[in-house]
Every structure is written in C-alpha cells, then in structure tokens.
Amino acid sequence: xxNIQETPxxxxxxxxxxxIKADLVSYAKRYYPDTVADFSEASFASMMVDxxxxxxxxxxxxxxxQTNESFLDTAIEYDNIFRLAxxxxxxxxxxxxxxxxxxxxxIVPALTTNGSIGPDLSYAPxxxxxxKFVSSGGVIFTLTEDVDFxxxxxxxxxxxxxxxxxxxxxxxxxAYGKLVSGEFKIEYxxxxxxxxxxxxxxxxxxxxxxxxVVDSQGNKYYEVDHLAQDIVYEPVKNTRSDxxxxxxxxxxxxxxxxxxxxxxxxxxxxxxxxxxxxNLTTEKISDPSKVVLQQHAKEYVxxxxxxxxxxxxTDKLGVAxxxxxxxxxxxxxxxxxxxxxxxSLTETSDLQFSFSNIASLSSAQVSNVVSSLQFENESPIVxxxxxxxxxxxxxxxxxxxxxxxxxxxxxxxxxxIYNMPPKFGSVKRANLTQDKNSFKRNLNLYVLAENQNGNLxxxxxxxxxxxxxxxxxxxxxxxxxxxLDGNIINLYIEYEAMIDKEENKFGAIDVIxxxxxxxxxxxxxxxxxxxxxxxxxxxxxxxxxxxxxxxxVGLKTGPAYSTSYFDIEKNKSADGRMIVCPExxxxxxxxPNADIRGSIV
Numbered sequence: 001x002x003n004i005q006e007t008p009x010x011x012x013x014x015x016x017x018x019x020i021k022a023d024l025v026s027y028a029k030r031y032y033p034d035t036v037a038d039f040s041e042a043s044f045a046s047m048m049v050d051x052x053x054x055x056x057x058x059x060x061x062x063x064x065x066q067t068n069e070s071f072l073d074t075a076i077e078y079d080n081i082f083r084l085a086x087x088x089x090x091x092x093x094x095x096x097x098x099x100x101x102x103x104x105x106x107i108v109p110a111l112t113t114n115g116s117i118g119p120d121l122s123y124a125p126x127x128x129x130x131x132k133f134v135s136s137g138g139v140i141f142t143l144t145e146d147v148d149f150x151x152x153x154x155x156x157x158x159x160x161x162x163x164x165x166x167x168x169x170x171x172x173x174x175a176y177g178k179l180v181s182g183e184f185k186i187e188y189x190x191x192x193x194x195x196x197x198x199x200x201x202x203x204x205x206x207x208x209x210x211x212x213v214v215d216s217q218g219n220k221y222y223e224v225d226h227l228a229q230d231i232v233y234e235p236v237k238n239t240r241s242d243x244x245x246x247x248x249x250x251x252x253x254x255x256x257x258x259x260x261x262x263x264x265x266x267x268x269x270x271x272x273x274x275x276x277x278x279n280l281t282t283e284k285i286s287d288p289s290k291v292v293l294q295q296h297a298k299e300y301v302x303x304x305x306x307x308x309x310x311x312x313x314t315d316k317l318g319v320a321x322x323x324x325x326x327x328x329x330x331x332x333x334x335x336x337x338x339x340x341x342x343x344s345l346t347e348t349s350d351l352q353f354s355f356s357n358i359a360s361l362s363s364a365q366v367s368n369v370v371s372s373l374q375f376e377n378e379s380p381i382v383x384x385x386x387x388x389x390x391x392x393x394x395x396x397x398x399x400x401x402x403x404x405x406x407x408x409x410x411x412x413x414x415x416x417i418y419n420m421p422p423k424f425g426s427v428k429r430a431n432l433t434q435d436k437n438s439f440k441r442n443l444n445l446y447v448l449a450e451n452q453n454g455n456l457x458x459x460x461x462x463x464x465x466x467x468x469x470x471x472x473x474x475x476x477x478x479x480x481x482x483x484l485d486g487n488i489i490n491l492y493i494e495y496e497a498m499i500d501k502e503e504n505k506f507g508a509i510d511v512i513x514x515x516x517x518x519x520x521x522x523x524x525x526x527x528x529x530x531x532x533x534x535x536x537x538x539x540x541x542x543x544x545x546x547x548x549x550x551x552x553v554g555l556k557t558g559p560a561y562s563t564s565y566f567d568i569e570k571n572k573s574a575d576g577r578m579i580v581c582p583e584x585x586x587x588x589x590x591x592p593n594a595d596i597r598g599s600i601v
Contacts, residue, residue, distance in 0.1 A: 015060040021053035072394060079265060081390055085397035086262070089225075090419060097208050097331075098181040098338045099425045099462050100381030102133055102141070102345060103174065106149055107159050107372035109365055110168045119171035123361060123369050124150035128352035132183060133375065135344040140334045141179040141381065149173045150356075178462070179381060181338035182208050182331040189270075191215075194322035196274035205266040208331045209421070213259060213270065215324040222255040227273045227317035230255055258318040270328070273318030339382045339452035345375055382449050383425030383463055389522070407474040413445070420470045425449070425463035428456060429486065431526035433583045443479060446486040446526055446584045456523060456588050458485040486526050487585045488562040489555065492595040493535060496549040503544045505600045515542060517592030524587040530579040549601055553579065556595055562588075 014023045028036050028045070036045045068074040072084040085091075108123045127147040134140050155174040162169055189200050202210075213221040222232050232255050262269040353370055355361060388396070396418045407413045410432045417430045428450040435442040447467065449459045459467075464483045471481065493516065499508045519538050524530070532551055539548050555566055564585070571580045581587055589595050 015057075015064075017053050017057040020056040021049055024049045024052060072397060075394075076390065078390055081393050081397075083264070085393050088397050090393075090397035090415075091263075096338070096383065096426045097333075097424070098141075098340070098381050098383040099466070100141075100179050100377060100379065100383075100460055101462065102143070102177050102179050103376050103378050104147060104149075104177055105372075105374040106173050106369055107170050108149070108173055108369055109170050117168065119156055119173065121150045122357065123355070123365055124148075124173060125353040125355050125369065126150075127177065127373075128354055130184065131351045132349040133179060133345045134347040134349055135340045136346045137340065137344070138335060139181060139338050139340055140183045140349070141181055141345070142183055142331070144178045144180050147175050147177040149175050151175065179377075180331070181381070181383075182333045184211065184329055185332055187328045187330070189326040189328060191321045191324050191326060194276055194320065196320065198272050198320050200270045200326070202268045202270070202328065202330065204268070204330065204332045206333045207263075207268040208333055210261050210268070210270070211329040211331060212327075213329075214327045215321050216327075217324060219257055221257045221259050221272075221321070221326075222253070223261055224255065224258045224318075225260070227258065227260055227271070230258065230318070232258075256319050257321075268330075270326075272320045275317065275319045276322065337452050339380065339450070340377070341380050341452065342378065343376055344381075345377050348373070348375070379460055380451060380457070382451055382457065382460060406476075407471065407479075408476060413443075413471070413475075416471065416474050417445075417447070417467065420467060424466035424470065425460075427459065427463065427467065429523065429526050429586055431486070431583055435482070443481045444584070445481050445483045447483060448486045448488065448526070448586060455590050456486075456488050456586065458488075484584070487564040487582075489564055489566045489581070489585050489587050490557070490561040490590045490595070491530065491587055492554050492556045492597070493589065494552040494554075495535065495539065495598045496551075496601050497539060497545050497598060498547040498549060499600055500544040500546060508544060508600060509598050512539060512542060512545065512598055513593070513596050515539075516596045517589075520589040520592055520596075524581070526586045527581050527583040528587070529573075529581050530587050532577055556590065561590060 011019075011023050014020045025039050028039075028049070039046050039049070069077055069080045072081065072088065075081045075084055104127065106124070108119050108121065111118050111120045126149070127143065129143055129146050131143045132140055133143070157172050157174075158168045159170040159172040161167060185204065187202055187204070191198065191200075210223060213223075215221070224230075224232060231252050234253050256275070258273070260271045262271055351370075351373070355366065358366065396415060407416055413432045414430055417427050420427065426449070427447050429448040431446045433444050433446070435444050445467075447459045447464065448456045449463060451457045467483060468481075475481065495512070497508075497512060499505070515538050516535065519534065530553060532553070535551050536548055539545050553568065555568060557563075566585065568579055571582075572578070573580060579587070
C-alpha cells in the first residue's frame, strides 16, 4: 500500500497579525523542527515570520475593505456610496437648484388716440426666457419662461397723471416670472469616427442639468434614465380652446438618439449607446399589438413583460454620435450656496425684450419702457440643500430601490420626494402620515426646505407645486395627498458639567459647546424625538469631562426663530429621557453657537 502524503492543515480563519504569526510558528515547529528551532524575538526566523504575518494582515485588511466597499450597507467611502446608490436607481447630486418667483414692474404709456383712457398695451413687451437676475451675493438666476406684460391677468395701476387735468399719462404693469439658479452655458464636443459606447466629460465642475444635446447635422439627443429606455414624454403646446387650463399636452416620443448623464465627483459625463445611423430605420412607435404580444410559430405563448419606456425594436441602446460636433447646453450654478433671502436681487444681465409690432412703435417710448423695468423677489428663493452625507445617501438609496418607480408605502413616497430632480428645488425634510380625520385614503405630506444659512424653513409654493407634479407620476390612483408645511420647534440647551481641576473653565466650555454644535449640525427628521442621552453621550466622550450634573432644554423664541409654540413639559416621556415630537413637527438647534450654553461646577 503506497504512502499517503499528509496535507498540512491550514487555518483560513486567521486574518490578523497575531493569529497569522501564531499559525506560522506552529506550522514551522511541526513540519520543520530540525531546520528552525529559535523563534525568540531577536532571531532571524522570528523576523521572517513577522514579515509574512505583516503581509498577510495587510492583504486581509484590503480584502475586507474591498468587500465592504462593494455593498451599500457596509461602504464608508463617499464616492463608493455615490456609485452604489446610482446602481440601484437613485441619482444623488452634488449641485442643487433654487427656484422661486421674481416680481417685475414696467411703465407703459397711456393711450393717446380717440379719447380712450387706459394703458397702451402695444408697448407691453415680453421678457424672454433666459434673461438673468443677480443677487447681492453674486448668485445668478435665470428666467425659465417668457413673461408677457400684456397678459390681462397682470395688475395695472396708474403710474403718473397730468398735474392739471388729472388724466393718466402712464401705467405701471406688475407681472411675475419663474427663476431658477444658475446660468446657461454652451460647450462644443468634437466627435471622431464611430466607436461603441462613447463617453464624454464636460469641462464645468458645477453643472446642475444638461438642457440639450444637438449634433452638427441638427439631430437632437434626449436624456433618459438608462440607455434601455427609448421613450420620453415631452410637453407639446396646447393649441385647443382649453389651453388656458392645460397649456401643454404630454406626447410620447421614441428616442433612438439618447444619452444618460452621470455625475461622479465634480465631473459630469455624457454616456451614449453603441448603435449607428445604419441601425436607425424608423422613429415611429411600434404597433402596440406587436410590442405586447410577439407572434411565433410555436403553439404556446410565453409571458412577456410590457415596459412602456421601451417601444422600439432595437438592442443597440441608442445611436452613438460619430464624425460630428455636439453642441451641449447646460445649466451651471455660479455659487456653492444658491439660496437667497427676500429682496436680495439687485442687478440684471442679458435682458431680452420682444415687442409684438415694434416697427409701429416710437423708439423713444420703447427705450423708456425697457429702462423702466424694476424687480424684486418678494419671498426667499430657496431649494438648495447641503450636500447629503454618507448615511443620508445610503438610506435614501435603499428606500428608492424598494420603491421601484411607484409609491405604495410611506417609505416609497419619502424616497421619491428626496429623489425629485434638483432643478425643481430640494426638500430637506419630509414626513408622510395618514390623515386620521379622513374617511378616504387621504395622506398628509409635511415638507421643509433649507435657507441660505442651512436653517430649516417652510417650503415656498413653487417647490410644493413641483412636488405635486412629481409625485403624480408615481402615486397610487386612489391616494389623495395634501402637501403641508412642517412646523419648526427651535430649542436651546443648557448644561452643568464637572471637569478636571487642571482644565481652564472657559476653554473647557468652548470645547464642549463646539462638540455639541457639531453633533446638532445634522438636522432632526420630522417626528424625531429629542434624546437627553445624546447630550450625555457627547459630553461623556470629552476626556476632561468628569460628570454631567444637569441638562436643561427649552423653547427658543425671538425675531430670528420660529413662531411655532410647543409645550416641552407636556411632551416629555414618562421617564423624562426624551421629548416626544409630533409627526408634523421638527426640532432644530437653529444657532448652535448661541443656543448651546453651559457652566462648570
């Protein structure tokens, strides 16, 4: 009977330095007892074992690290979480938009013919889409729609009269326009010979959205969520009699020329498919009967999933541009913080006026009308929020993945709200509750935005209207939703702490206040309770703090604070460890440097 060679036992569970070293020493003593006998710390054998154990420890670390960074639940690197979130359909962004209204005033002359009294609206111009307004802080906002000063819905008042007769000489016209932060820019990309899946990076590092992509032959490329999507829905101007109620009609459009936008770090990429013009046979939508049910010679029919976003019979994932020049128009923010307060607009830029029949008008009067433009923002222009941190992106991505492009559960709605495109404004905090007073499936949605200082504020109507339109695409048909303002409760914190006698009291208070301010920089969620244990935990982690004698939390009021009333004592838990927050309220330490005070005992 032949000799059976014994396989040396290897422990694959040893992963750190100490256990790897112990296994190596044991292995050497067992299988090489005559070769190596000295494993003291100063021996050559001990040095070699240490080196191998060191390499094994490092390799184990990187294996663990790479494995952890491959999953959304365990990843810790911001860029990796960013990419993993995109893989599950969530599109985090690092550039946000602010949206709002600008109030516009112009002076038009009075009618001077046939004894008529009233404004001469032939001098009422149209302020064109793309005109720019600038805040006192240098933030640029762009008009997103034409403003027609001849619209009968505008407010018109007498601006000046003849001092003798009292007859009106001019009228003031008041109109409103929609603004969005940023300005439109153009970049040209030269494309060479045909290549599969071409990918181009844009030069600007602060891009909010890609507005349009057109090649030198006039072909337009459409942005889609993924390259397999070949249908988009675009608004077409409604020319029927009911256009005052429905200005636009949504029409499906097949898009063989399409691209996706990927934002990685501060870079923005345009990703195209691998088809060519030779693969493009038609841009018409396929016959639905052929799409839904394929005809085969076999005697049975397999179940076929119908996706309304894929109606073109192609597997090329879109036409890739070649031998052309792409003209890319995009919108880019001009500042890191694009929220502004009321009455912050101070300048205009690139104003574009259009008159219906300018040839018949007095050039002097036209000049007077143009120069008479006055403007203001009567309410804050907000929507920008601070860049979401690692945990925020992780939780939103996981919630969005489970939503699967429809809103059924509460978490589905919350995830979709946070995933609203930033060009429509950003919601900082949201909570959805069942309306207990409703006999139907009525839901109350409470939302809050963030101002230029990073403080919570109530959402402007523009963001709420955009949110209404956004959710209508996903909500259940029998769900009714009321979008309401959340209530902000501003708190202050006072504490008494005992510190090491060697520490300077004033320096210790500064350190403690900074640690608490850093902890409460992360905003509470709507309905999230205030835990006294959080304050104790922060103070206990400071080395020189020996004991915390007392903590007091109260309601902060004043001109810069919320006016919401809240009885803290009535909302304390029975054990006094937390302050319970109603579902439509949120706690906030608005000014941590001023609202956190302490003393040393």
